[in-house]
Amino acid sequence: MATRGNIIDGFGYAKGLRERLGEKVAALKAEHGLTPCLVVVIVGEDPASQIYVKNKGETTKAIGMESRTITLPDTTSEADLLALIAELNADAAVNGILVQLPLPGHMSSLKVIDAIDPLKDVDGFHVQNAGRLAVGLDAIVPCTPLGSLMLLKDAIKTHGDGSLSGLNAVIVGRSNIVGKPMAQLLLNENCTVTIAHSRTKDLPAVCRGADILVAAVGRPKFIQGDWIKDGAYVIDVGINRIEVDGKGKIVGDVDFDAALPRATAITPVPKGVGPMTIACLLNNTLHAACLQHGLPAPKDI
Numbered sequence: 001m002a003t004r005g006n007i008i009d010g011f012g013y014a015k016g017l018r019e020r021l022g023e024k025v026a027a028l029k030a031e032h033g034l035t036p037c038l039v040v041v042i043v044g045e046d047p048a049s050q051i052y053v054k055n056k057g058e059t060t061k062a063i064g065m066e067s068r069t070i071t072l073p074d075t076t077s078e079a080d081l082l083a084l085i086a087e088l089n090a091d092a093a094v095n096g097i098l099v100q101l102p103l104p105g106h107m108s109s110l111k112v113i114d115a116i117d118p119l120k121d122v123d124g125f126h127v128q129n130a131g132r133l134a135v136g137l138d139a140i141v142p143c144t145p146l147g148s149l150m151l152l153k154d155a156i157k158t159h160g161d162g163s164l165s166g167l168n169a170v171i172v173g174r175s176n177i178v179g180k181p182m183a184q185l186l187l188n189e190n191c192t193v194t195i196a197h198s199r200t201k202d203l204p205a206v207c208r209g210a211d212i213l214v215a216a217v218g219r220p221k222f223i224q225g226d227w228i229k230d231g232a233y234v235i236d237v238g239i240n241r242i243e244v245d246g247k248g249k250i251v252g253d254v255d256f257d258a259a260l261p262r263a264t265a266i267t268p269v270p271k272g273v274g275p276m277t278i279a280c281l282l283n284n285t286l287h288a289a290c291l292q293h294g295l296p297a298p299k300d301i
């Protein structure tokens, strides 16, 4: 029988992935004279977004890619942001464009994402990339689901029989950024997929049927320990800031301490899925640069 209570080390996995990507970037430079360039656009001064954007810039440079950050005030009009995206789309030196979310309330994120050239859409949020993923074509895949799948596959290889095929996967959360692409990825792995959400009837019972449970609801410790099937694999995508004894703390969507003894393996928060998001962004930027230059995208990094 598989053991229980294993903690999935997303921080360590992401470090290894960045190292392997760094080697591919060096090879691309040596063999084709190409250095992938990522441009991150941030609008406004959301403190968490500022930290994520800074980390993106630093890790991009650390693996040998070029990084540019464009900071715009939150008074920027949607038309000005769209004009900037059009310029970046037309700039052959730019391989990846990412607009940090959330955007200020006066902008439509769907409209902004739709303006990005799908080949430079390293977030994988453009409707063309979402559609390509849905029909099983080569696509740029959203970073958080891609990183979650990498951790899940590695955990099932380490603690199980290595196959996701036929497993019952329940995703709690139906966002375009995490829930829906995660469902597509798990379907492609031949899982039987359920997307649960705020209107789902008897959510605890649905979760108890999950061999794989992905929590992406954005509510601290929402998923209770007794909702976890014995031996399940649990991927916690939530990043919730709460206060405990007057101190700020980050917790996931799953009650980790209660879920740990029941799960075969579970991602912690922090240091689970979060670090994979930025590592997968680097992966997608390399992928995009290769596609734009007619080179095969590196596989199985």
Ligand SMILES: Nc1nc2c(c(=O)[nH]1)N[C@@H](CN(C=O)c1ccc(C(=O)N[C@@H](CCC(=O)O)C(=O)O)cc1)CN2
Binding pocket: 052, 098, 099, 100, 101, 102, 123, 143, 144, 239, 250, 269, 270, 271, 272, 273, 274, 275, 276, 277, 278
């Ligand atoms: N355009 C995008 N916007 C946003 C995305 C995205 O993928 N594309 N995702 C999130 C924010 N995000 C990256 O942008 C992100 C969130 C969290 C982490 C992370 O490493 N978290 C750490 C804890 C961080 C902390 O201490 O605050 C962890 O889980 O260990 C990385 C990236 C929304 N916006």
